[in-house]
Amino acid sequence: MDVKKIVGRNLRKLRVEREMTIEDLAGEAEAEASWTARIERGTVNVGIDQLARYAKVLKVRIGDLFIEPAPGAAAPRPLKPGRRPSKTTTKRPSR
Template structure:
C-alpha cells in the first residue's frame, strides 16, 4: 500500500484532533488500546480490517491515511500581462492565490480600474506607485498595502527600476489580474 509509512502518524493526528485518548478510539473501533498504539507507532502493519473501523470512527477516508504527500513545489509558468511579469507562488487549487509580480517603471500611472475583490501586496524591491481613489501613494521596500478593489486603483513601479511585489488576491481579484482575456 503506497504511503503506509505515514499511516501511524496520520492516525494519531486524527485521533488527537478529536481530543480522544488511545482507549477512547480503541473502544469505539472494537480493538485493544495496545493494538492501536502499535499501529500509531508503526510497530504493527495497518491492514484494512483495522483501518476501516478506525476511519469510520474518526470520520476520515482510508485515502487520508495512506495517500502520498503532495509535492509542495509550485510549478506554474510565469506570464506577462499588461507589461508586468506574474509568477505564481501557489498551486491553482490553493484557497488563496499569491503571486510575485514585477512591474516595469512607468512615467505615468496606468488608468485606474475597478472590479470586485480585495488585494494585498508587499513590496520586495523597488518603489511602487499605488493610485487608490483620489490618493497617490509611494510604497518602498518592506511596506505593504491592503485595499478593496472596488475603489479605482492602479499599481506601477516608479523611478528608473522595476518593482517586485508579492500580491495576494481574493478569488475575484485574482481572476481579473492574472487571467488572460479571451
C-alpha cells in the same frame, strides 16, 4: 517514509485533533488500546478491515490514512496531560 509510519502518523494526528485518547479510539473501533498504540508508532502491519473501522470512527475516508506528510511537517502533538480515568476503572476497597 514507510507506509506503516505514514498510517500511524495520520492515525495519531486525526485522533489528537478529535481529542480522543487511544483508549477511546480503540474502544469505538473494536480494537485493543495496546495494538492501536503500536499502529500509531508504525511498528505493526494493520489489516484493511481494521483501518476501515478507525476511519469510520474518525469520520474520514480510509485513503486519508495514507496521505504522506509534507517534507518537514511537524509530528502530531500528544494530548494534554491528565488523561481521563477509564470508564471501567473500579476503586479497590481500602484495607
